[in-house]
Amino acid sequence: MFSAANLAAIVLTLKLASVVTLLLLLIGTPIAWWLANTRSWLKPPVEAVVALPFVLPPSVLGFYLLVSMGPNGPVGHVTQALGLGTLPFTFAGLVVGSVFYSLPFVVQPIQNAFAAIGPGLLEAAATLRARPWDRFATVALPLARPGFVTAAVLGFAHTVGEFGVVLMVGGNIPGRTQVVSVQIYDHVEALEYAQAHELAIVLMAFSFATLLLLYAVNRRVAALGA
Amino acid sequence: MTRAMMLVLAMLALSTCARAAEVQAAVAANFAAPMKAIVAEFEQATGHKVHLSFGASGRFYAQIRNGAPFHVLLSADEDIPARLEREGLSVPASRFTYAVGTLVLWSARTDFVDARGAVLSRGAFAHLAVANPKLAPYGAAAMETLDKLGFAAALRSKLVFGENIAQAHQFVASGNAELGFVALSQVMKDGRIAGGSAWVVPASMHSPIRQDAVILARGRGNAAAAALLRFLHQAGAVAIIRSYGYRV
Amino acid sequence: MTALVARFRHCYPGFGLDVDVRLPARGVTALFGPSGSGKTTLLRLIAGLEKAADGYLTVGGAVWQDANHFVATHVRPLGYVFQDARLFPHLDVQRNLEYGLRRVPPASRRVSLDGVIDLLGIGPLMHRKPDRLSGGERQRVAIARALAVSPSLLLMDEPLAALDQARKQEVLPYLERLHDALEIPVVYVSHSIDEVARLADHLLVLDAGRVSAQGTPAELMARDDLHLARGDEIGSLIEATVASHDDAYQLTDVVFPGGRVSLPRQAAAVGERVRIRIMARDVSLTLAAQTGTSIINILLARVTRIAEAGPSQSLVALDLGGTAILARVTRKSVDALGLNPGLAVHAQIKGVAIL
Numbered sequence: 064m065f066s067a068a069n070l071a072a073i074v075l076t077l078k079l080a081s082v083v084t085l086l087l088l089l090i091g092t093p094i095a096w097w098l099a100n101t102r103s104w105l106k107p108p109v110e111a112v113v114a115l116p117f118v119l120p121p122s123v124l125g126f127y128l129l130v131s132m133g134p135n136g137p138v139g140h141v142t143q144a145l146g147l148g149t150l151p152f153t154f155a156g157l158v159v160g161s162v163f164y165s166l167p168f169v170v171q172p173i174q175n176a177f178a179a180i181g182p183g184l185l186e187a188a189a190t191l192r193a194r195p196w197d198r199f200a201t202v203a204l205p206l207a208r209p210g211f212v213t214a215a216v217l218g219f220a221h222t223v224g225e226f227g228v229v230l231m232v233g234g235n236i237p238g239r240t241q242v243v244s245v246q247i248y249d250h251v252e253a254l255e256y257a258q259a260h261e262l263a264i265v266l267m268a269f270s271f272a273t274l275l276l277l278y279a280v281n282r283r284v285a286a287l288g289a
Numbered sequence: 290m291t292r293a294m295m296l297v298l299a300m301l302a303l304s305t306c307a308r309a310a311e312v313q314a315a316v317a318a319n320f321a322a323p324m325k326a327i328v329a330e331f332e333q334a335t336g337h338k339v340h341l342s343f344g345a346s347g348r349f350y351a352q353i354r355n356g357a358p359f360h361v362l363l364s365a366d367e368d369i370p371a372r373l374e375r376e377g378l379s380v381p382a383s384r385f386t387y388a389v390g391t392l393v394l395w396s397a398r399t400d401f402v403d404a405r406g407a408v409l410s411r412g413a414f415a416h417l418a419v420a421n422p423k424l425a426p427y428g429a430a431a432m433e434t435l436d437k438l439g440f441a442a443a444l445r446s447k448l449v450f451g452e453n454i455a456q457a458h459q460f461v462a463s464g465n466a467e468l469g470f471v472a473l474s475q476v477m478k479d480g481r482i483a484g485g486s487a488w489v490v491p492a493s494m495h496s497p498i499r500q501d502a503v504i505l506a507r508g509r510g511n512a513a514a515a516a517l518l519r520f521l522h523q524a525g526a527v528a529i530i531r532s533y534g535y536r537v
Numbered sequence: 538m539t540a541l542v543a544r545f546r547h548c549y550p551g552f553g554l555d556v557d558v559r560l561p562a563r564g565v566t567a568l569f570g571p572s573g574s575g576k577t578t579l580l581r582l583i584a585g586l587e588k589a590a591d592g593y594l595t596v597g598g599a600v601w602q603d604a605n606h607f608v609a610t611h612v613r614p615l616g617y618v619f620q621d622a623r624l625f626p627h628l629d630v631q632r633n634l635e636y637g638l639r640r641v642p643p644a645s646r647r648v649s650l651d652g653v654i655d656l657l658g659i660g661p662l663m664h665r666k667p668d669r670l671s672g673g674e675r676q677r678v679a680i681a682r683a684l685a686v687s688p689s690l691l692l693m694d695e696p697l698a699a700l701d702q703a704r705k706q707e708v709l710p711y712l713e714r715l716h717d718a719l720e721i722p723v724v725y726v727s728h729s730i731d732e733v734a735r736l737a738d739h740l741l742v743l744d745a746g747r748v749s750a751q752g753t754p755a756e757l758m759a760r761d762d763l764h765l766a767r768g769d770e771i772g773s774l775i776e777a778t779v780a781s782h783d784d785a786y787q788l789t790d791v792v793f794p795g796g797r798v799s800l801p802r803q804a805a806a807v808g809e810r811v812r813i814r815i816m817a818r819d820v821s822l823t824l825a826a827q828t829g830t831s832i833i834n835i836l837l838a839r840v841t842r843i844a845e846a847g848p849s850q851s852l853v854a855l856d857l858g859g860t861a862i863l864a865r866v867t868r869k870s871v872d873a874l875g876l877n878p879g880l881a882v883h884a885q886i887k888g889v890a891i892l
Contacts (some may be wrong), residue, residue, distance in 0.1 A: 129459070129460075129463055129465060130463050132465075133463045133464045133465040134464045134465065135463075135464045136463075148415070149415075149465060151449075151460075151465040152416055152449045152465065152466075183619070183621070183623050184623055184625060184626075186586050186610075186619075186623070187617070187619060187623035187624075187625070188611075188625075188636070189586070189609075189610040189611045190584060190586075190610060190611075190615065190616065190617035190637075190683070191611075191636050191637030191640060191682065191683075191686060192611050192612075192637055192640035192641060192686060193611055193636075193637075193640060194611055195611075197640075201636075202625060205627045206625075206626070206627055230452060230456075231456075234416070234418075234449030234450060234451075234460065234466075235421060235449070235450040235451075235452065236448070236449060236450065245452075248452070249421065249423065249424065249452075251347070251348075251351065252345060252347035252348060252421075252423075252424045252452070253347060253423045253424055254347060254350065254351070
């Protein structure tokens with residue numbers, strides 16, 4: 064059904080989105096927990112930095128990632144010193160870029176879920192002998208589950224749909240950094256409209272199905288909670 | 290001054306205004322710098338007003354087919370103007386080659402690229418940037434050159450592709466790719482290569498990178514559109530084009 | 538015997554707490570006071586949910602906080618009942634009860650879960666989620682959950698405040714059973730004088746972050762200067778003993794130091810201890826013993842103190858000979874009768890409530 068190149072792009076995109084979503088949940092959860100609970104003056108600046116990808120054009124983020132991860136950039140110096148080479152044009156580079164770009168889509172739903180739980184139930188758990196980690200695992204995590212579902216779906220979908228950052232740092236290498244969105248752009252630019260349609264329709268159907276699932280699940284959760 | 294003379298002057302001013310027209314020009318991104326210089330002279334000489342849009346030629350094609358309000362197109366290649374002509378979207382016989390691009394193998398580092406391109410045979414680099422050969426004539430020319438040199442297979446795994454020649458240049462300029470095939474016009478300043486090290490690829494290594502211009506169907510009868518394309522042939526414009534590393 | 542010694546100095550924006558209290562090892566101590574007086578804050582400081590900058594706290598001889606130590610809440614052997622129950626919404630009643638229990642080492646468990654379930658009458662609720670419980674049921678489960686950890690100290694923060702009158706009446710009997718069954722000290726925050734009257738053995742009155750009085754509820758409620766209750770609610774609490782029943786007229790007599798009163802027939806057995814309440818508005822005074830009156834409870838008393846209670850009213854504190862009660866009369870009557878501390882009067886009691 065798909066051409067080999069299109070299929071490779073689809074497989075790569077799914078792999079990228081899965082890895083990025085997993086990393087985002089690991090990185091986003093402690094950030095969201097801290098933001099939901101802190102009274103530090105650092106909270107507004109950290110929130111602003113996390114939310115930057117909401118407002119910045121991806122080209123800005125992609126450009127700075129390209130420069131900072133390059134051989135003369137600060138991140139590039141570190142990765143080279145660690146013997147990892149430089150990140151642009153690699154799958155790892157796409158992962159790093161996508162994590163930055165989708166971070167607010169994961170942090171905010173989790174942060175909202177944690178904030179909605181409030182300190183009351185965690186205090187109750189403390190009076191019932193639960194240590195801090197225990198309280199987090201047995202009270203905060205299960206109660207924030209709808210937030211985690213939303214975060215994972217949005218993080219995954221947003222990474223699949225992401226274009227500007229991968230375009231800037233990817234180098235468009237088939238099988239390594241050539242994801243679906245860039246592939247569609249290439250087809251359009253090369254006037255291969257039939258191929259572009261083939262992928263664009265898949266992406267559209269996927270995005271619609273994902274969001275439909277999300278809203279249906281959230282509605283069910285809301286109905287159960289009522 | 291008599292009343293009659295003032296009237297004549299006023300009428301003259303009015304008639305000049307009536308002849309001055311506006312033109313919307315879509316211009317290939319690689320030709321942005323010379324085009325701005327040319328348009329400045331053109332506007333001063335003719336009183337016409339030019340609105341410039343820079344971008345990828347393939348995207349302009351898609352937009353023109355879907356009714357974009359451009360009067361002329363200065364493409365980065367010769368295929369798109371030819372195609373527009375076939376499809377009746379341009380004024381027949383208005384098409385001509387306004388510039389021939391020069392390919393250069395360039396590195397932001399000094400002493401990295403030698404004057405004969407031998408650096409390619411040593412292969413002592415991680416990334417070689419080229420423009421996407423499917424989309425950009427400079428990319429196609431770069432691949433032709435590598436083929437002709439016999440390095441295409443050996444260097445395949447080191448190739449990274451910019452969406453266009455501008456992105457290929459950015460990969461090299463930021464140091465993420467040690468070297469890459471870019472347009473000479475991108476690294477020329479005041480008639481010479483401004484920084485790094487370069488090998489100007491001989492024209493014999495690839496088919497010529499012809500950049501064609503055409504008057505679009507919407508520009509039919511627009512005096513300014515015709516005047517702008519005529520102006521590109523004039524000595525002053527040709528000198529500007531050459532100073533950016535193009536051949537004419 | 539002292540079970541709990543607490544000294545806290547703690548400042549919040551716009552509010553300071555400065556207390557130094559000792560609470561008995563057994564029975565219910567009520568922390569009473571208006572909103573904003575610092576009762577909940579004091580309870581939270583005892584629980585370690587807040588940390589006073591300057592604090593000293595020992596419970597049963599163990600130091601929970603001093604200049605160098607602060608024992609975290611989850612290490613303190615206490616039970617805490619919140620005003621809003623705070624049951625875990627994702628767990629059913631059974632698992633809410635087991636949450637704390639499972640975290641207590643078996644060797645330290647002294648309370649049987651079945652006993653607690655029984656005591657609070659929540660057996661039929663075990664498999665319900667908290668959102669399927671009524672307010673009163675939720676509060677009973679919360680109390681059971683706090684007891685299930687075998688606490689050495691039970692802290693209760695206005696457990697009835699969020700309930701309507703009917704729910705309060707549903708939960709109060711369980712609290713009274715608790716009072717009789719528990720061997721541990723209970724600190725009970727309340728701003729309802731009714732609850733204090735029914736449950737407390739010891740009363741600590743807080744006002745603007747300081748302890749303004751402490752003693753037994755009977756002592757303190759007879760004091761007009763504390764304003765424990767407002768207006769019509771002012772009254773006195775008396776510990777009494779059932780003396781006899783009159784089957785013909787369906788009355789029960791109770792006695793207390795300095796007096797004996799009749800009230801409608803009670804189920805309590807002769808010799809049983811009861812608490813009765815006499816509202817100040819139900820007490821009127823005469824200089825001479827009245828005859829030809831329908832009022833049957835007339836006691837001899839001595840005026841101890843007179844305080845103004847509004848533009849036209851006065852509160853008269855009376856000593857019945859070992860027991861204090863209050864009477865509310867008009868200022869005009871105070872002058873007409875020439876009431877003065879030391880004067881002997883007859884107190885006519887229109888109504889007596891048993892609690």
